[in-house]
Amino acid sequence: MIEKILVLEVVLPLLAAPVCVLVRHPRFCRLFSLGVIAACFAIAVALLVEVRGGGVISYQLGGWPPPLGIEYRVSTINAYLLALVTAMALVVFSFDSRGGPPRVPEQRRHLYYAVFLLCISGLLGIAITGDAFNIFVFLEISSLSSYILVSLGGHRRAVMSAFYYLVMGTIGGVFFMLGVGLLYQATGTLNLRDIAARLEPSLDDRGTVLALALLVVGISIKLAVFPLHHWLPNAYSFAPPKVSAFLAATATKVSFYLLAMVLFTIFGAPFVFEELRLQAVLLPLSILAMFLASGAAIFQTDLRRLLAYSSVAQIGYMTLGLSTANATGLAGGLVHLFNHAVMKGGLFLVVACLLYRVGSVHIDALAGIGRRMPLTSAALVIGGLSLIGVPGTVGFVSKWYLVSGVLERGWTAAAVLILLSSLLALVYVGKVVEVVYFRKPAETQPIDHVREAPLGMLAPAWVLAAAAVFFGLTTDWTYGVAREAAELLLAGGI
Amino acid sequence: MNLPEALVSSVGWGLWAYWLLIALMMVGLYIVIARDNLIKKVMGLNIFQAAAILFYVTMAKVAGGTAPIVPAGADHAGGHGGHEIVYSNPLPHVLMLTAIVVGVATTALALALAVRIHGDYGTSEEDEAVVYDMEHG
Numbered sequence: 001m002i003e004k005i006l007v008l009e010v011v012l013p014l015l016a017a018p019v020c021v022l023v024r025h026p027r028f029c030r031l032f033s034l035g036v037i038a039a040c041f042a043i044a045v046a047l048l049v050e051v052r053g054g055g056v057i058s059y060q061l062g063g064w065p066p067p068l069g070i071e072y073r074v075s076t077i078n079a080y081l082l083a084l085v086t087a088m089a090l091v092v093f094s095f096d097s098r099g100g101p102p103r104v105p106e107q108r109r110h111l112y113y114a115v116f117l118l119c120i121s122g123l124l125g126i127a128i129t130g131d132a133f134n135i136f137v138f139l140e141i142s143s144l145s146s147y148i149l150v151s152l153g154g155h156r157r158a159v160m161s162a163f164y165y166l167v168m169g170t171i172g173g174v175f176f177m178l179g180v181g182l183l184y185q186a187t188g189t190l191n192l193r194d195i196a197a198r199l200e201p202s203l204d205d206r207g208t209v210l211a212l213a214l215l216v217v218g219i220s221i222k223l224a225v226f227p228l229h230h231w232l233p234n235a236y237s238f239a240p241p242k243v244s245a246f247l248a249a250t251a252t253k254v255s256f257y258l259l260a261m262v263l264f265t266i267f268g269a270p271f272v273f274e275e276l277r278l279q280a281v282l283l284p285l286s287i288l289a290m291f292l293a294s295g296a297a298i299f300q301t302d303l304r305r306l307l308a309y310s311s312v313a314q315i316g317y318m319t320l321g322l323s324t325a326n327a328t329g330l331a332g333g334l335v336h337l338f339n340h341a342v343m344k345g346g347l348f349l350v351v352a353c354l355l356y357r358v359g360s361v362h363i364d365a366l367a368g369i370g371r372r373m374p375l376t377s378a379a380l381v382i383g384g385l386s387l388i389g390v391p392g393t394v395g396f397v398s399k400w401y402l403v404s405g406v407l408e409r410g411w412t413a414a415a416v417l418i419l420l421s422s423l424l425a426l427v428y429v430g431k432v433v434e435v436v437y438f439r440k441p442a443e444t445q446p447i448d449h450v451r452e453a454p455l456g457m458l459a460p461a462w463v464l465a466a467a468a469v470f471f472g473l474t475t476d477w478t479y480g481v482a483r484e485a486a487e488l489l490l491a492g493g494i
Numbered sequence: 495m496n497l498p499e500a501l502v503s504s505v506g507w508g509l510w511a512y513w514l515l516i517a518l519m520m521v522g523l524y525i526v527i528a529r530d531n532l533i534k535k536v537m538g539l540n541i542f543q544a545a546a547i548l549f550y551v552t553m554a555k556v557a558g559g560t561a562p563i564v565p566a567g568a569d570h571a572g573g574h575g576g577h578e579i580v581y582s583n584p585l586p587h588v589l590m591l592t593a594i595v596v597g598v599a600t601t602a603l604a605l606a607l608a609v610r611i612h613g614d615y616g617t618s619e620e621d622e623a624v625v626y627d628m629e630h631g
Contacts, residue, residue, distance in 0.1 A: 133589050140596045144603060151607055156614040157627060163607045167526060170539055170600050174546045177593060181546075184586070185553050 002050050006059045006072055009043050009082060009128055010138075012036050013121035017114040026100075026109035033113045037089045037120065044082035051079050052481065054488075058130075066130065067191035073130035075493065077485035080334070081127035081257050088249040088341050089120050091463055092242055095349055096456030098356060101240035102154030112152065116246075119145035123254045132180045132190045135258065139176060142254070143169045143222070146247055150239040158238035161231070168221055168231040175218030182211035183266070192265065196492060201271040212272070215262045223255035225319055226289035229312045233296075236308035241352030244304065248311055249345035253337045256318050260330070263322070264489040273325040282323040287417050289316030294424035298431065303354070303361035306428055307347055310387060313421070314340045320414070321402050327486050329405020332398055335475075335482035339386070339394035342471065346464030347383040350376055353453035353461060363435055365445055370437035372450040375458055377436050379465040384429035386468045389422050393472040397479060511552045519545035530620040532608040536601060543597045547590050554586035 016036040020029040051057060051074055059072040074082070093116070104112050122142025126135055147169065151162035184190055186207055187198040201208045217228075224232040232252075236244045263272045272278050293312035300306040314336070321333020353376045354361050358369060370377040386393035399418060406415045441447045452458070471478050522545060525538025559582035568579065608618060615623045 133592070137592055137596070140600070144596075144599055147603060147607070151610070159607055159610045159614060160623060160627075163532065163604065163611060166600065166604050166607065167535060167539060170604075171523070171526070171542065173596075174543055178546050178549060181550050181553065181586070 002046065003057050003059045005043055006047065006057055006074060007061070009040055010121050010125045012040055013117040013124065017117040020110045020114040020117065024110045026106060029110040029113040033117055034093055036117065037086060037093055040124065041086035041090050044079065044086045047074050048079035048083050048481070051076050052484065067189045067194035070134050071130040071191060072128050074128060076481060076488055077257065078127050080481050080485050081254060082124060084253060084338055084341055085120065085123050085127065085250045088345050089246065091460045092246040092249065092345060092349070095242055095352065095460040096454070097242050097352060101152040101243070103152045115145045115148050119149060123250055126254050127257060130192050132183065132192055132195060136173065136177050136180060139222070140173050142251065143173060146251060149243040150235045152243070153238040153240050155238050157234070161234035161238045165231045165235045172218045172221030175214045175221070179211045179215035179218060182207050182214065186211065196266050199266065201267050203275055212267055216259065219255055219259045219262065223252055223259060224312055224315055226285045226293070226312065226316060229293070232312055233305055233308040236311065237302060237304040241348060241355055245345045245348035245352065248348055249341035252311070252315060253341055256337060260322060260489055265492055268492050269325050269490055279323040279325065282319055283414065286316040286320035286323060287414065289313055290417070290421040291424065294421055294428065297428045298424065301363045303363065303366065303432065304351055306432070307344065307351065310425070310428065311344055314344070317398065317402060321405060324405040324409045326405055326408050327483065327490055328401055328408055330489060331479065331483040331486035332401030332405050334485055335401060335479045336398035338478050339398045339471065342394055342464050342467045343383045343386040346379060346461055346468060349461035349464060350380045350383065353457045356457060357450050357453055358447070363432070364442060366436050367439040368441040368447060369450065372447050373452050376453050376461070379461050380436065381433055382465040382468055384433060386472070388425045388429055392469065394468050397472055397475050401479065515545045515548045515552065518548070532611060532618045532620060536604040536608065539604065540597065540601055547593055550586040550590050554583040556580055556582045
């Protein structure tokens with residue numbers, strides 16, 4: 001039974017999108033999409049419960065057995081990703097943005113929901129499929145729809161950011177496709193497990209090394225790994241706030257899974273981290289991301305841009321966990337997927353609340369807003385504390401396991417650098433908190449008319465803020481699942 | 495071994511198709527980086543994608559292989575009239591049908607965005623748009 005409903009995870013949102021286009025009724029489309037996403041979330045949770053403890057569920061599309069047919073295959077790590085993406089989609093989608101994105105008139109709103117659903121189904125497809133070329137197709141479905149979503153931001157520069165994102169994303173996608181082609185050339189198969197079983201990577205085999213290089217660079221563009229992150233700050237700061245929240249919480253997370261899967265499952269940790277020594281590149285880049293992007297965040301005057309740069313830094317933590325290549329560090333990176341999604345999704349929803357009431361999230365416009373919007377500001381503080389990694393928040397859990405993993409590897413200097421970079425987070429979060437609570441509003445920008453955000457906006461933001469505390473105290477579901485997924489990856493499984 | 499053959503083997507010209515498509519790829523990438531006109535950037539991106547598509551088509555070719563269509567009267571093992579038929583690999587071609595569709599969608603979206611940019615900025619030149627952003631915030 002469960003393997004029959006597995007395929008619905010992707011098929012439901014994929015079919016719901018054209019339904020929205022045909023029905024054209026904005027309110028119906030919104031509720032319908034919400035229902036579909038809720039159903040996907042329920043399926044993802046059922047899958048996660050089913051596979052915990054090492055189970056695997058496989059579905060053969062069209063009844064063609066793998067390796068010839070396309071196989072959807074769910075183990076702990078896939079189910080973890082599916083649950084993460086659908087949970088974030090559900091929370092963000094239930095956020096009532098009062099009139100949708102700025103560039104979309106009422107009579108076109110149904111198309112916005114359709115694109116949103118396509119993006120979700122693309123992301124879920126990447127996480128669920130066991131076929132390399134299928135991943136490319138889903139990667140492009142999710143990317144194309146996220147370019148559209150980014151371009152819907154109100155500012156003129158949103159369209160320009162979407163264009164840059166498209167150019168970078170397409171180059172990344174083509175690199176990925178070439179990498180898959182080289183793997184197909186080497187093994188004659190596209191099924192991920194079959195590729196992993198047949199591939200015998202060695203440094204003398206230039207085709208295989210090139211495949212690895214193309215895949216890693218291609219995915220790194222989509223993941224915004226440090227020197228390839230240039231598209232991200234613009235895209236996240238000009239996209240509609242709800243879209244920023246959704247993309248920050250899901251898109252880079254799925255890319256991270258893809259990178260981990262390529263390195264550990266297809267090429268295998270012994271080749272990547274012992275023969276090729278990829279950590280010699282990945283570790284410095286991660287640390288640079290942590291410091292330079294956090295440093296850039298300090299100097300931003302727009303809250304959205306600040307959060308976007310902070311995202312680049314947080315991706316540095318995740319790739320740092322990847323480069324340790326031990327169970328604790330990798331689990332730290334994987335648990336940070338969820339933890340960062342919760343805090344950054346929550347923070348971008350807070351930004352959406354502020355934008356709705358104040359009309360700007362420029363740092364000067366937010367002076368003294370803590371008194372006018374106490375609940376929104378409190379959620380902002382919780383998210384900020386979590387970014388720093390204060391004990392009792394999810395950020396602490398991630399950093400704890402990352403530091404443990406790094407120390408297990410014997411990289412004391414890196415552990416010290418993780419802690420030092422948290423101080424930079426303290427500076428940029430402190431800057432915002434200082435302005436929001438302690439600075440007097442400028443006389444030219446009276447804030448007396450500003451009221452607390454409506455419940456439909458506040459509730460989703462607070463769900464994530466509460467989750468940031470709850471999962472900071474209870475780690476059984478988050479770290480427990482991440483640990484299991486990390487051990488699975490290290491053993492070369494999916 | 496005569497001179498041309500020695501030349502071919504020493505620089506790897508036996509893989510000339512790969513050299514050619516990597517050159518094509520770099521031409522596309524150069525256009526994307528170097529041109530300020532957004533439409534030209536999109537065309538560069540197209541060339542870049544076309545190179546990747548050619549890569550798949552190239553690797554599908556089997557030396558001496560024919561189109562992968564089983565002729566009427568072929569026996570069960572794929573032989574015909576007593577001798578075996580060699581086919582080219584059809585799978586990469588099928589994959590590229592999908593990749594071409596993705597490419598068309600990307601191009602269409604990029605051009606649509608370029609139209610919007612032209613509407614908002616009054617130009618399709620990237621450098622002029624950057625100046626416009628600096629002046630208007």
